[in-house]
């Protein structure tokens with residue numbers, strides 16, 4: 001099972017520029033979480049702080065008893081091995097083919113024999129639907145394939161925590177849907193703790209168990225997906241509806257005069273009706289059941305009394321309708337991203 005990541009009072013600045021302050025949240029073990037936020041609010045800085053590549057000036061990031069913000073380089077380096085990282089562009093070496101790129105962490109960090117490396121690399125390549133493309137160079141494949149190759153490389157050391165920085169950037173909506181499904185399928189297969197940074201509303205609405213949002217140098221909120229998806233918080237509401245009206249502007253935040261003008265003009269009084277909570281994606285047929293689902297159910301039921309009424313109703317409705325769906329196994333098929341159809345996807349039916 002994945003490992004819990006506990007962030008306590010984290011504050012990061014570059015010189016006199018404060019990026020965010022006093023960020024406190026817990027990524028529950030094995031669950032999928034999403035961090036939203038307008039551009040420039042420090043989401044990537046947050047990911048880098050979790051793995052100890054950046055050192056916040058205050059607070060702690062506790063992973064298996066090690067504080068990634070304050071421990072020695074050696075301890076941080078060792079703990080970093082628990083992570084798999086998927087960066088925006090796949091971060092592949094341009095001169096290596098996909099096989100060598102994906103094998104790289106195994107050759108660099110383990111003493112495994114080439115035969116064992118081959119087994120692991122091919123297994124991960126299959127997981128992300130790239131079998132047959134091993135010999136290709138990163139420059140010879142599409143952006144979506146590069147992302148999947150980056151994900152395969154993130155998986156070779158059996159990470160217990162996976163961080164994905166904008167897995168959808170540069171992808172069309174159809175491939176973004178496939179990436180969403182792939183992330184859920186991965187979670188079902190390896191039960192790792194996952195944090196995805198994204199602007200993409202479809203990913204935000206359908207993938208995570210938990211969501212948070214950074215805005216104006218603070219964590220606006222973090223919690224079960226239903227809390228954000230039904231939130232009345234103006235920045236969260238605006239972000240999730242993609243509206244121009246609201247506290248988020250073209251620059252990181254609107255100036256006060258614009259915000260006041262909008263308030264006086266009534267532009268913020270629009271009522272879009274009750275916000276709906278779309279069903280969360282389930283693993284593809286043939287995939288294992290996500291073990292996080294029952295753990296999360298117990299956790300969320302335990303905090304139900306502390307949640308806003310709209311979130312409570314959404315959670316109760318989901319639990320009421322899900323019933324046997326969450327415990328049902330697959331139906332003998334499995335969706336892969338193997339490049340056979342017009343959108344590089346196909347469903348394999350297993351006997």
Ligand SMILES: Nc1ncnc2c1ncn2[C@@H]1O[C@H](COP(=O)(O)OP(=O)(O)OP(=O)(O)O)[C@@H](O)[C@H]1O
Pocket residue numbers: 014019037038039040041042043044045046
């Ligand atoms: N190493 C660094 N030194 C100085 N400033 C930095 C450094 N890294 C990031 N920043 C600043 O921190 C701020 C947040 O950057 P970050 O990339 O984390 O934002 P983001 O929320 O991920 O944005 P986007 O959604 O556009 O990718 C930016 O103003 C950026 O210029």
